[in-house]
Amino acid sequence: xxxxxxxxxxxxxxxxxxxxxxxxxxxxxxxxxxxxxxxxxxxxxxxxxxxxxxxxxxxxxxxxxxxxxxxxxxxxxxxxxxxxxxxxxxxxxxxxxxxxxxxxxxxxxxxxxxxxxxxxxxxxxxxxxxxxxxxxxxxxxxxxxxxxxxxxxxxxxxxxxxxxxxxxxxxxxxxxxxxxxxxxxxxxxxxxxxxxxxxxxxxxxxxxxxxxxxxxxxxxxxxxxxxxxxxxxxxxxxxxxxxxxxxxxxxxxxxxxxxxxxxxxxxxxxxxxxxxxxxxxxxxxxxxxxxxxxxxxxxxxxxxxxxxxxxxxxxxxxxxxxxxxxxxxxxxxxxxxxxxxxxxxxxxxxxxxxxxxxxxxxxxxxxxxxxxxxxxxxxxxxxxxxxxxxxxxxxxxxxxxxxxxxxxxxxxxxxxxxxxxxxxxxxxxxxxxxxxxxxxxxxxxxxxxxxxxxxxxxxxxxxxxxxxxxxxxxxxxxxxxxxxxxxxxxxxxxxxxxxxxxxxxxxxxxxxxxxxxxxxxxxxxxxxxxxxxxxxxxxxxxxxxxxxxxxxxxxxxxxxx
Ligand SMILES: [Zn+2]
Numbered sequence: 001x002x003x004x005x006x007x008x009x010x011x012x013x014x015x016x017x018x019x020x021x022x023x024x025x026x027x028x029x030x031x032x033x034x035x036x037x038x039x040x041x042x043x044x045x046x047x048x049x050x051x052x053x054x055x056x057x058x059x060x061x062x063x064x065x066x067x068x069x070x071x072x073x074x075x076x077x078x079x080x081x082x083x084x085x086x087x088x089x090x091x092x093x094x095x096x097x098x099x100x101x102x103x104x105x106x107x108x109x110x111x112x113x114x115x116x117x118x119x120x121x122x123x124x125x126x127x128x129x130x131x132x133x134x135x136x137x138x139x140x141x142x143x144x145x146x147x148x149x150x151x152x153x154x155x156x157x158x159x160x161x162x163x164x165x166x167x168x169x170x171x172x173x174x175x176x177x178x179x180x181x182x183x184x185x186x187x188x189x190x191x192x193x194x195x196x197x198x199x200x201x202x203x204x205x206x207x208x209x210x211x212x213x214x215x216x217x218x219x220x221x222x223x224x225x226x227x228x229x230x231x232x233x234x235x236x237x238x239x240x241x242x243x244x245x246x247x248x249x250x251x252x253x254x255x256x257x258x259x260x261x262x263x264x265x266x267x268x269x270x271x272x273x274x275x276x277x278x279x280x281x282x283x284x285x286x287x288x289x290x291x292x293x294x295x296x297x298x299x300x301x302x303x304x305x306x307x308x309x310x311x312x313x314x315x316x317x318x319x320x321x322x323x324x325x326x327x328x329x330x331x332x333x334x335x336x337x338x339x340x341x342x343x344x345x346x347x348x349x350x351x352x353x354x355x356x357x358x359x360x361x362x363x364x365x366x367x368x369x370x371x372x373x374x375x376x377x378x379x380x381x382x383x384x385x386x387x388x389x390x391x392x393x394x395x396x397x398x399x400x401x402x403x404x405x406x407x408x409x410x411x412x413x414x415x416x417x418x419x420x421x422x423x424x425x426x427x428x429x430x431x432x433x434x435x436x437x438x439x440x441x442x443x444x445x446x447x448x449x450x451x452x453x454x455x456x457x458x459x460x461x462x463x464x465x466x467x468x469x470x471x472x473x474x475x476x477x478x479x480x481x482x483x484x485x486x487x488x489x490x491x492x493x494x495x496x497x498x499x500x501x502x503x504x505x506x507x508x509x510x511x512x513x514x515x516x517x518x519x520x521x522x523x524x525x526x527x528x529x530x531x532x533x534x535x536x537x538x539x540x541x542x543x544x545x546x547x548x549x550x551x552x553x554x555x556x557x558x559x560x561x
Contacts (some may be wrong), residue, residue: 002188019047019065021541027520028054030077030506033439035483035492037522038507043075045512049290049540053508074520076486077506078238078539079453080493082402083381083443086242086266087249090224091216092447093231095199096126099159104134104144111156112148118460123213126148127157129165142168142199155213157206164206166199174209179496183208194491221252222261229263233545235452235536239265239504241402241443241497243349243381244299246271246401259287265292265513267497269299269327269349273340283345284498289324290540291502291511297347299381300337301328303357306384306411306418311354314387318420325354335364342372347498349379355387369397379441379496381409383433385419386426395437400496402441403430405456405485406449410466412474423474430460430488431478440480441496442488446544450464453489454532460485464528482522482529512541 025043031037042055044062055061073144087384096114100297101107107129115124129224133138145154145167153170156165166174178195182188186204196429201209216224232240242249244419245268251456256262270276276298279285285295303325309317312325329337352358365378379400382408386394394401408428415427426432434440442460455466461482463473480488494504503511521529537545 001246004169007396017506020052021045021066021068022061022064023068023075024055024061025072027072027074028506029052029074029486030523031104031483031487031490032331032505033487033495033500035481035487036216037483037516040506042070043506043512043514045541047511047541048547049542049546050361051506051510051512052509054506065531069441070203070516073535074321075506075514075519076517077218077490078469078500078515079454080239080241080265080497080504081232081237081446081451082241082441082493082496083243084240084451085244086228087221087242087246087252088105089231089447089451090226090228093221093227093364094220094224096124096156098126098156099128099130102133104131104140105138107134107140108144108148111154113407115149115152115308120488122152122368123170123306124154124485125156125213126151127161127549129156133359137379138164139198139200140165141191142166142171142197145199155209155396156220162204162206163200164209165200166209168199170209170212171197171211172198176208180208186278194352215248218252218255221248222255225252225256226261232264232451233537233539233546234534234538235450235454236515236517237264237451237453238515238537238539239267239499241267241269241296241349241441241493243351244270244271245279245295247275247276247278250275250295253293254288256296257293262289262292263539264502265499265539267499268295269297269347271294273337276341280344280346284347292540294497294499295346295495297349298337298341299349299351300334300362301351302334303327303352305353307414309418311418312357312360313354313419314359314384314422317418318559319417320424322553324356327357327360331360331364334360335368338368339371340441342368342376346502348381349381351381353382355385355390355423358383358386359390362390362399365397365399366393377496377498379463382445384411384428385415385423386429386433388429388432389425391426391429391432392436394433399438400441400463401430401433402443403428403433403488404443404445404449405430405459406452408463408474409459409469410449412465412470427475429478430476431480434480434484438493439495440488441493442485443493445458455530457482457485457521458486458490458526458529461529464526466530475498483525487523510556511539513539 029041040054044052154167175256187202280295302314491504518533
């Protein structure tokens with residue numbers, strides 16, 4: 001479908017009459033927040049990029065300036081990823097990724113290719129290496145990097161993030177020599193038989209080099225946003241909640257919006273109170289760029305993650321007696337930050353993974369709700385491990401549970417180890433939390449997981465991973481229906497960001513953000529859901545992605561270079 005081209009032609013018409021487009025012969029689906037499905041056969045889109053009218057079976061289609069034949073394919077609302085990190089995703093796409101290398105030589109080849117392809121990058125950075133999978137039997141060395149990049153500093157993180165690999169140029173800039181002592185909590189690897197640094201820096205020693213890596217330049221950020229948008233629209237994601245927006249992130253989104261390069265819709269949550277005030281001033285910003293950008297509020301972290309045992313639990317880890325994890329901020333600071341945002345009308349989103357953290361956020365919301373009443377939509381991000389006794393508390397004060405289905409399959413075995421068999425009843429419990437009355441909003445937490453909403457839908461309804469494990473689903477009583485899951489990825493995610501009525505559904509007056517799919521998700525079984533292909537992605541009545549292999553150039557979307 002070439003609406004963009006048609007719209008461009010329409011602008012050339014002397015009458016400049018409003019040009020609307022009828023897309024007919026489609027299997028159209030929209031879903032309300034509560035999971036009620038609307039089906040339609042045609043959709044009229046105004047030249048303002050909003051849905052004018054849905055046409056259901058048997059109804060007569062209105063006249064339109066342009067008509068597109070949908071050839072019977074399925075059309076659903078654009079997916080909204082309610083929790084991800086836009087710039088983290090995009091910047092991660094710009095650096096060297098060694099996670100798929102199986103030998104040192106292969107890694108060296110990849111680094112050399114990257115350096116050649118990026119001649120104006122002052123530092124070569126990246127990560128994902130693992131000397132174990134290389135079968136090296138030792139750490140790699142600076143000299144082995146020098147042979148492929150002698151002229152520019154290189155800094156590459158190990159796959160676990162606990163070590164970094166530098167070349168000689170990077171060590172020179174960092175001022176590291178044989179005389180440099182190991183810092184507390186860190187180790188400088190030395191060459192055999194002496195004190196000369198080998199090039200690998202472990203734990204706290206990493207900071208010696210890392211501190212010298214320049215922050216991404218504005219041009220890097222623009223390119224990162226471009227790459228993130230490409231990836232998202234390819235996956236059928238048309239809007240996102242950006243969790244932890246910095247001022248640099250916000251300026252990147254503004255530059256893109258000002259230059260017409262902002263395609264996806266970003267609901268922003270600032271990474272701290274100072275950044276929130278810097279961006280929003282005395283309250284959430286207006287919706288900018290035709291509903292493509294708004295600062296909604298503040299993102300706070302109460303605890304860490306289960307994997308590193310940083311999640312704050314009510315009782316000790318089953319695989320680490322005596323350790324209950326820990327809160328990253330104390331209860332007073334949590335309440336002060338939440339209050340600071342709420343008093344100015346900002347929305348508050350708090351990261352809570354462990355059952356103690358979830359209980360603490362629930363208590364804070366209950367206390368603050370006396371002062372800050374009305375429609376606050378307090379968000380709890382992840383809500384991963386909740387004491388069943390606390391689940392009913394999610395149904396009060398309009399709390400939104402922002403959950404990421406794919407975490408459940410990625411974490412399953414680890415969660416069983418961390419929690420033991422008797423504390424799983426409230427783990428990744430989207431069914432129970434929804435039944436308590438909390439609206440669900442689903443997302444991916446990209447770049448932690450791939451931003452693939454169809455994988456998320458499959459997990460939400462099956463609790464099985466891509467290999468079908470475990471058969472029948474993990475804690476299968478926590479499954480939701482496909483209608484509920486679709487709602488949490490569309491209208492529910494919009495509601496979670498105060499965007500209802502603007503986008504999230506296909507309904508008269510809302511933005512025409514939609515996907516053309518090769519199958520009907522309401523008819524697909526769970527494993528087939530993962531295989532659904534996004535054929536086209538449209539945002540605001542404009543096609544922004546087309547999977548068909550046509551030589552259509554989108555160079556105009558790319559940031560200037
Ligand atoms: Zn996150």
